[in-house]
Amino acid sequence: MFSKFLNLDKEKQDRIINAAIKEFALKGYDTASTNEIVKEAGISKGLLFHYFQNKRQLYLFLFDYCYELLAEEFYKKINFSEVDFFKRIRHAVLIKMDLLSQYPDIFKFIEEAYFEESTVIKIELGNRIKELTDINFGKVYEGIDLSKFRDDVDVKKILKIITWTFEKLSEEELNKVKLSSAHEIDFQQLQIKAEEYFEVLTTCFYK
Amino acid sequence: MFSKFLNLDKEKQDRIINAAIKEFALKGYDTASTNEIVKEAGISKGLLFHYFQNKRQLYLFLFDYCYELLAEEFYKKINFSEVDFFKRIRHAVLIKMDLLSQYPDIFKFIEEAYFEESTVIKIELGNRIKELTDINFGKVYEGIDLSKFRDDVDVKKILKIITWTFEKLSEEELNKVKLSSAHEIDFQQLQIKAEEYFEVLTTCFYK
DNA sequence: TTGGCGTTGACCACACTAGTCAATACGGTC
DNA sequence: GACCGTATTGACTAGTGTGGTCAACGCCAA
Numbered sequence: 001m002f003s004k005f006l007n008l009d010k011e012k013q014d015r016i017i018n019a020a021i022k023e024f025a026l027k028g029y030d031t032a033s034t035n036e037i038v039k040e041a042g043i044s045k046g047l048l049f050h051y052f053q054n055k056r057q058l059y060l061f062l063f064d065y066c067y068e069l070l071a072e073e074f075y076k077k078i079n080f081s082e083v084d085f086f087k088r089i090r091h092a093v094l095i096k097m098d099l100l101s102q103y104p105d106i107f108k109f110i111e112e113a114y115f116e117e118s119t120v121i122k123i124e125l126g127n128r129i130k131e132l133t134d135i136n137f138g139k140v141y142e143g144i145d146l147s148k149f150r151d152d153v154d155v156k157k158i159l160k161i162i163t164w165t166f167e168k169l170s171e172e173e174l175n176k177v178k179l180s181s182a183h184e185i186d187f188q189q190l191q192i193k194a195e196e197y198f199e200v201l202t203t204c205f206y207k
Numbered sequence: 208m209f210s211k212f213l214n215l216d217k218e219k220q221d222r223i224i225n226a227a228i229k230e231f232a233l234k235g236y237d238t239a240s241t242n243e244i245v246k247e248a249g250i251s252k253g254l255l256f257h258y259f260q261n262k263r264q265l266y267l268f269l270f271d272y273c274y275e276l277l278a279e280e281f282y283k284k285i286n287f288s289e290v291d292f293f294k295r296i297r298h299a300v301l302i303k304m305d306l307l308s309q310y311p312d313i314f315k316f317i318e319e320a321y322f323e324e325s326t327v328i329k330i331e332l333g334n335r336i337k338e339l340t341d342i343n344f345g346k347v348y349e350g351i352d353l354s355k356f357r358d359d360v361d362v363k364k365i366l367k368i369i370t371w372t373f374e375k376l377s378e379e380e381l382n383k384v385k386l387s388s389a390h391e392i393d394f395q396q397l398q399i400k401a402e403e404y405f406e407v408l409t410t411c412f413y414k
Numbered sequence: 415t416t417g418g419c420g421t422t423g424a425c426c427a428c429a430c431t432a433g434t435c436a437a438t439a440c441g442g443t444c
Numbered sequence: 445g446a447c448c449g450t451a452t453t454g455a456c457t458a459g460t461g462t463g464g465t466c467a468a469c470g471c472c473a474a
Contacts, residue, residue, distance in 0.1 A: 160375075201368075204411045
């Protein structure tokens with residue numbers, strides 16, 4: 001399907017992919033312009049449509065590409081032998097932030113895809129997203145040692161509260177970056193904060 | 208400034224305001240079309256620009272209008288004499304969800320405004336948002352009784368965890384609505400869940 | 415009948431779109 | 445050098461839509 005494109009030398013492929021991801025991430029499917037993409041990638045209009053049948057096909061190709069890249073990187077780094085929930089989730093958050101700073105456009109692209117409303121791609125995209133969340137849901141909780149938690153409250157709710165806390169913590173840190181226009185996540189700061197909340201949560205939720 | 212517009216009969220004002228809010232909320236500043244707005248409002252193009260100098264002025268007017276409306280409604284309903292943090296925050300979440308179902312477009316408009324990237328309005332809008340968050344930040348924590356909380360951990364972090372939990376809980380409920388295309392928040396369900404988490408949190412965070 | 419205000423919508427000049435295709439550049443083979 | 449086939453170009457099409465203007469009209473009070 002994309003053999004012509006995939007036979008290109010890697011450098012040119014990347015130029016096109018990165019330009020397209022950036023444009024779609026920034027503007028969404030409808031408003032994104034193929035003219036901007038080719039300008040940014042430094043290729044001609046005709047070439048883009050030589051490799052991809054149309055805008056829609058390009059977008060869906062990019063979705064698969066981005067998702068696979070992020071998932072692979074994530075599962076490569078996460079440690080499933082760690083059975084302590086706090087440690088695993090803390091680690092997961094840090095990996096996520098790391099990937100975010102390494103691939104900001106790819107992250108934004110995937111995030112925006114979840115809110116994409118364009119009729120041209122919504123159904124096809126919806127199917128893929130559903131399939132993927134079905135697969136990944138629950139994986140974070142796999143093999144967790146629940147025996148350490150206090151047993152006077154529902155442990156599932158505790159797990160949720162912990163997950164939410166770390167998620168919100170990183171969201172907060174991201175917003176700070178966005179507002180201060182610092183453009184760089186302060187990983188040391190985040191690690192310290194994660195550690196502090198880690199302490200509060202273990203004190204309150206462990207036996 | 209807007210005296211011409213504000214002297215209109217309320218019904219026509221509302222028709223214009225609602226149409227404009229809906230369009231901006233749905234498409235963002237740049238992509239929103241004044242043509243669509245006048246069509247939806249049932250007025251002529253010329254009339255819109257008779258009341259508002261240009262698109263930009265219209266947008267900023269709407270931002271102020273929406274923010275004032277939501278803030279007023281919120282502070283009218285919240286009970287500042289309730290000193291129990293759990294009860295206050297639980298109440299705040301329910302009010303928020305209530306407003307959300309009552310004014311979905313207005314909520315979306317304000318939410319989107321925080322992410323607005325259009326250069327034409329970004330600076331002016333940024334100023335207003337900063338000012339407003341400065342004012343409102345901390346108000347939720349005013350006059351809270353901290354004596355009930357366990358004192359072996361930092362109470363500020365506990366407050367954050369509680370806030371985040373209820374926020375995430377309502378976000379989850381909203382997403383469910385969005386995916387199921389039910390279009391209506393199940394308030395009873397949300398209340399029950401809030402109650403359940405309320406119990407877990409008091410058990411773990413109170414003395 | 416006149417003046418004036420509220421209102422209309424055709425119209426302007428332009429920006430930009432996704433996609434096409436004849437023409438060219440280029441690399442290898444004889 | 446000639447020739448071939450593939451990679452690549454970018455001017456072009458046909459169309460949509462934009463924010464904003466303005467001459468003209470309807471209507472009502474004086």
